[in-house]
Amino acid sequence: MEIVRTLRAVAATAAVAILSASAQSTGPETRIALKGHDPVAYFTEGKPVQGSPRYAHDWDGARYHFASAGNRERFAGDPDRYAPRYSGYCTGSMSKGIRNEGDPEIWTIVDGKLFLFGSGKGREVGLAARQRLRADPAGVQALAQKNWEALGRR
Numbered sequence: 624m625e626i627v628r629t630l631r632a633v634a635a636t637a638a639v640a641i642l643s644a645s646a647q648s649t650g651p652e653t654r655i656a657l658k659g660h661d662p663v664a665y666f667t668e669g670k671p672v673q674g675s676p677r678y679a680h681d682w683d684g685a686r687y688h689f690a691s692a693g694n695r696e697r698f699a700g701d702p703d704r705y706a707p708r709y710s711g712y713c714t715g716s717m718s719k720g721i722r723n724e725g726d727p728e729i730w731t732i733v734d735g736k737l738f739l740f741g742s743g744k745g746r747e748v749g750l751a752a753r754q755r756l757r758a759d760p761a762g763v764q765a766l767a768q769k770n771w772e773a774l775g776r777r
Contacts, residue, residue, distance in 0.1 A: 656685035656711040657739070660727040663694035663705050665737050671727045685710050705737070708764075709771050713741030715752025718766040722774055729753060733760045 656662070657671075664672035674688025678695045681687075682702045689695040698705045707725065709717045716723040725739025729749040732738070738756055740749040756763045 653681060653686045654684070654710075656687050657707060657727050658724070659688045661690040661694055662687055662707060662711075662737060663697050664690055665730060665732065666705060667694070671730065682706060683710060704735070707737040707739050709738075709767060711739050713743075713749070713752070714738045714756055714763065714767050715740050715749070717770050717774075718752075718755075718763050720770040720773070731757060733757065 657674075659674050659676075660671045661674040664670065664674075672690045674690050674694075676688055678689035678692055679686055680689065680695050680699050682698070683706065687695075687698060687706070689698065707730075708714060709725075711725045711727075713721075713723040713725045723741045723743055726742040726746075726749055727739065729740040729742055729746065730738060731740075731753050733756060738753075740752045740756075742749040
């Protein structure tokens, strides 16, 4: 009987230790870029395609999901070619020094680079920001890049 009590006590102590360890934060969770959309698909299919966590790849502080293993390998082989500028944050907001998530449905490719725009204040605002980039790619990119570096790439 004493052995059973001792075993129960050991098991309870172990369970508490395991639960405590799993409850401790190991740091912030890795951000899912593009809300899980496949960045390669914008180039190969000309549209946003939802990726799968099964085909994930971490790069530049974010986790990217892909629709296939092939797209993941393309990205891993040349992330600068496929990764969205500013890690998928809204280019229009970034040009104003604000970090907002980009909307995977509001995007454009300029000079072979993928840019996303937000829809937090409404789809029209994101679409207008996309038009500003298309009208003045060098100017908008210069402002966004300056702010991206000032805000800290994360």
